[in-house]
Amino acid sequence: MALRLFNSLHRRVEEFTPLFPDAEFIGFYCCGPTVYDFGHIGNFRTFVFADLLRRYLEFRGFRVNHVMNITDVEDKIIRQVAATGLSLAEFTGRYTEAFLADLATLSCLRPHHLPKATDYIPQIIDLIQRLEQRGIAYRAGDGSVYFSINKYRACGCRYGQLVTLDPEAQRRTERVSGDSYDKDDLADFALWKARVAGDGAVFWDSPWGEGRPGWHIECSAMSMALLGPSFDVHLGGEDLAFPHHEDEIAQSEGTALQQPGKPFVKHWVHAAHLLVDGKKMSKSLGNFFTVRDLLSQGFLGREIRFLLISAHYRETFNFTREGLEGARSALARLDATIAQLTERAGSAAAETGTVPSGLETAFTEALDDDLNVSKAWAVIFDWVRETNGALAAGSLSPTAAAARLQAWLRVDGVMGLGGRPAEEVPAVAMALLEKRNAAKAARDFALADTVRSELKALGWTVEDSKTGSKLKRL
RNA sequence: GGCGGGGUCGCCAAGUGGUAAGGCACGGCUCUGCAAAAGCUGCAUCGUCGGUUCGAUUCCGACCCUCGCCUCCA
Numbered sequence: 325m326a327l328r329l330f331n332s333l334h335r336r337v338e339e340f341t342p343l344f345p346d347a348e349f350i351g352f353y354c355c356g357p358t359v360y361d362f363g364h365i366g367n368f369r370t371f372v373f374a375d376l377l378r379r380y381l382e383f384r385g386f387r388v389n390h391v392m393n394i395t396d397v398e399d400k401i402i403r404q405v406a407a408t409g410l411s412l413a414e415f416t417g418r419y420t421e422a423f424l425a426d427l428a429t430l431s432c433l434r435p436h437h438l439p440k441a442t443d444y445i446p447q448i449i450d451l452i453q454r455l456e457q458r459g460i461a462y463r464a465g466d467g468s469v470y471f472s473i474n475k476y477r478a479c480g481c482r483y484g485q486l487v488t489l490d491p492e493a494q495r496r497t498e499r500v501s502g503d504s505y506d507k508d509d510l511a512d513f514a515l516w517k518a519r520v521a522g523d524g525a526v527f528w529d530s531p532w533g534e535g536r537p538g539w540h541i542e543c544s545a546m547s548m549a550l551l552g553p554s555f556d557v558h559l560g561g562e563d564l565a566f567p568h569h570e571d572e573i574a575q576s577e578g579t580a581l582q583q584p585g586k587p588f589v590k591h592w593v594h595a596a597h598l599l600v601d602g603k604k605m606s607k608s609l610g611n612f613f614t615v616r617d618l619l620s621q622g623f624l625g626r627e628i629r630f631l632l633i634s635a636h637y638r639e640t641f642n643f644t645r646e647g648l649e650g651a652r653s654a655l656a657r658l659d660a661t662i663a664q665l666t667e668r669a670g671s672a673a674a675e676t677g678t679v680p681s682g683l684e685t686a687f688t689e690a691l692d693d694d695l696n697v698s699k700a701w702a703v704i705f706d707w708v709r710e711t712n713g714a715l716a717a718g719s720l721s722p723t724a725a726a727a728r729l730q731a732w733l734r735v736d737g738v739m740g741l742g743g744r745p746a747e748e749v750p751a752v753a754m755a756l757l758e759k760r761n762a763a764k765a766a767r768d769f770a771l772a773d774t775v776r777s778e779l780k781a782l783g784w785t786v787e788d789s790k791t792g793s794k795l796k797r798l
Numbered sequence: 799g800g801c802g803g804g805g806u807c808g809c810c811a812a813g814u815g816g817u818a819a820g821g822c823a824c825g826g827c828u829c830u831g832c833a834a835a836a837g838c839u840g841c842a843u844c845g846u847c848g849g850u851u852c853g854a855u856u857c858c859g860a861c862c863c864u865c866g867c868c869u870c871c872a
Contacts, residue, residue, distance in 0.1 A: 335802090355872075363872080370872040399870065487867075488801055539870085561872030562803090568871090595872070596803080597865085604866065634821075635811060640804075640865065647810055650822035657821090660835070698812045702820035709837085716829095716836055769831055776833080787835050796835085 327384055327692050330638060332486055332565060332592040337694050342386070343556045343590045349389040351555025352378060353547045353589075355564055356392040356438070359419035360400040364612035365628060365643065366598035366605035368430055370561045372632045373595045375432040377559065379738045380691050392435040393546045394420055396442050397536055402526050412442070412526050426615040429625035430632075431740040437550050441542040445528050448537045448545040451579060452515045452530075460578045464506035467518030467533050471571070473511050476578050483574050486592060487566040513571055514538035540571035547572075553581035558589040562596050598632075599642045618648070626741050627652045633697050633739065654705075659744045661708045664715050665729050672722030674730045681731035683707045691738070704735065749795050753784050757795055760786065764793075 327340040342350055354374040357363050363371075374392070381388050396416035405415050420440075427434070441448075452469055455461035460475045473483050483489070519527040519534040527534045537545075547555065553576065560569060569592065576588040597604050600611040618628055631651040635641040680688075683703065690699035711728060714720045720728075736742070749757075760775040776786050784795045 357872075358870090367872045373872095489868085563867065563871055566801090566867060567869090597872075599865075602865070604871095606871070608871080631810095638803085639811085642810075644809080646822080650810070653823090654821050657835095664836090696812075698820070702812070705820055712836055713838090764831080767831075773832070785834065788830070788833080789835080794835095 325689060325692050327380070328694055329591060329593065330694050331590075332594050333587075333589075338591070340381075340591065343554060343586065349387045350381060350557065351391075351547075351551035352381070352388045352557045353391045353393075353543075353551060353555065353559070354435070355543060355560035355568070356394050357419075357423050358395040358398050358400065359416045359423060360398070360404055361419060361607070362422055362614045362616060363426060364605060364607070364614050365618070365632065366600075366612060367561075368426065368615060368628075369598045369632050369641070370559070370595040371427060372430055372432060372629055373637045374559050375430075375740065376633055376637075376697075376738065377557070377593065377695060378433065379740060380695065381557075383688075383734075383738045389437075389551065390433075390435040391437040391439065391547065391550050393543060394423075394438055394440045395539065395542060396420065396440045397526060397542075398539060402523055405526060406522065406524050416440075416442075429615055429619065430629045431626060431742060433740075439546040439550060441537065441546065444542065444545050444549060445530075445537065447549045448541050449516075449530050451541060451545050451548075451575065454579045454581075455515065455575065458578065458580065461515055462508065463532055464508075466506045467535065468506065468514055469516035469532050470507050470512045471515050471575060471578070472508060473574070474509060476574055479578070479580075481574070481577055483570065485573055486570050513540060513567065515541050515575070540568055541575055543568070544572050544575040548576060548579075548581070553579070554583065554586040554588060555590070557591045557593060559593040559595065562594040565592075565594050593637075595637045596640045599640050600644075602642060605643065613643070623648060623652065624744075626744070627655055630655050630741060634701060636698055637695055655741065655744075658704070658708055658741075661711055661715075662729070662732060662743065665711065665720075665725050665732070668715060668720055668722060668725035669729050670722050672726045674727040675723060681727065683728075683731045684734060687735050687738075700739075704739075747797050749784070750782075753779060753782055753795060756782075757786070757793060761793060 328337050329340045330336065331338045352374075354371065356371075357367060371392070374390075378388050378390050394416075397412065401412070401416060405412050408415060424434075424438075452461055455471065456463075456469070458479065460472055460479065461469050462472055462475075463469050477483055515538045516530060516532055517535050517538055518532070519536070523536065527536055547558070558569070558572075573588050576582075582588060599605060600613075603609060603611060605612045615625065615628065619625070627648065628651075631643070631648050632641075634651065686703040687700055690696050690703055693699065711720075715725075756775050756779050760772045760779070763769070763771040763775060779786060779795070780798070783798045785798050787794045787796055
């Protein structure tokens with residue numbers, strides 16, 4: 325069996341194979357955040373999914389070169405820079421750091437490259453010049469440079485690879501914004517935006533005068549600079565498919581830098597949106613939660629991650645508080661099994677050279693099927709129940725427990741949940757536990773129950789077993 | 799208006815032309831001083847109406863509802 329992935333380019337599930345079979349790495353690009361504010365968990369759904377896909381590709385034996393850009397120049401950023409009086413670098417630096425911290429909170433592996441748009445101005449200019457030389461880019465009266473979709477098509481290229489376009493219908497509803505009057509065609513988009521008064525100190529010199537790059541060209545420039553003119557996987561939120569990704573293809577393939585027969589990107593992968601109360605989570609609707617919001621409500625990053633990867637990436641997913649609490653309960657059950665397994669295994673080591681466990685085989689089969697995480701979780705929770713049963717029956721040898729643990733660790737290398745961070749039991753709680761044990765020994769159950777309530781009030785729950793009593797964090 | 803997704807148990811969510819995974823919540827039993835944890839166990843005929851078929855939740859058609867993209871957006 326091989327990994328099969330939905331490719332937006334062909335709107336069907338396809339076997340994943342590297343674009344260059346002999347290449348050492350798979351080129352993997354994910355459109356990153358615009359750093360003008362804290363990201364919300366809807367944004368992070370895509371990034372967590374990118375992390376999951378990268379981890380799974382690695383699990384499947386590929387070496388991945390993971391690039392995620394940071395958009396650090398854009399309208400909203402410029403507005404904020406003007407409002408705060410900070411420099412562009414200072415302002416975006418803050419939110420870039422916050423973004424990376426949130427990414428780490430959600431147990432995402434750090435991408436290998438995190439290029440910032442402002443570090444790639446020369447590459448962006450080169451790209452636009454090349455498009456200009458090929459007659460695809462043109463300079464408008466306002467000093468901006470636009471991409472001509474008609475000229476691009478005249479070169480034999482296809483515009484409309486990711487979406488089906490009806491130019492007539494589009495034209496009817498397209499808004500005519502102030503700066504569009506200089507375009508030859510309403511659908512054309514900006515490659516370079518001439519400096520305007522509101523830009524303040526945010527501008528660069530270019531062959532077309534002072535200005536700044538258009539949004540779409542940034543990703544073309546950064547991805548091609550780091551991964552070459554053709555690479556394997558390009559990922560992003562579904563809202564980026566059009567026009568952002570479509571324009572990225574046009575700009576990149578418009579340069580004709582690709583080898584004959586090689587596309588800009590082989591597999592386009594789009595992650596569906598996160599909804600809140602059935603509506604898209606977004607800044608403009610105000611119906612969003614940041615990672616920080618949820619952390620301050622006592623949730624852990626791994627619980628948020630679990631929820632975000634509990635549903636298939638191509639389905640919209642409704643975020644609710646109850647869902648997050650459910651994720652916490654499910655994860656706690658999993659944690660308990662792993663803890664028991666660890667205890668049972670002790671210092672025993674799994675036998676070397678063991679064949680992949682049933683868990684790993686079924687897990688792989690599930691994720692090979694277009695990253696069917698729902699199926700994968702079903703596999704994992706079946707395994708949890710089965711393992712708990714064996715544990716309860718005492719039929720698991722330390723070696724067998726170690727083997728199960730090892731299998732889980734490999735699976736978790738993909739899911740990335742990690743263990744629950746250990747929390748030291750405070751002295752007060754320990755004292756109460758001893759007090760309760762004494763009361764129990766004296767068969768003073770009323771006192772024992774009172775003490776148990778006190779512990780609960782402190783956030784600790786008591787679990788009695790044949791081997792003694794334990795405290796667990798609520 | 800154009801394009802593209804969805805409607806499956808209280809909630810979340812897989813899936814298949816032959817009577818529907820898993821998670822959370824809920825009920826019963828076992829265990830327990832009582833609980834908790836764990837195990838066992840119970841709990842849906844798949845938006846509506848037609849059609850194709852021996853048989854459809856799964857295919858086709860119509861309709862209803864809903865979300866997204868077409869404009870900055872993960």
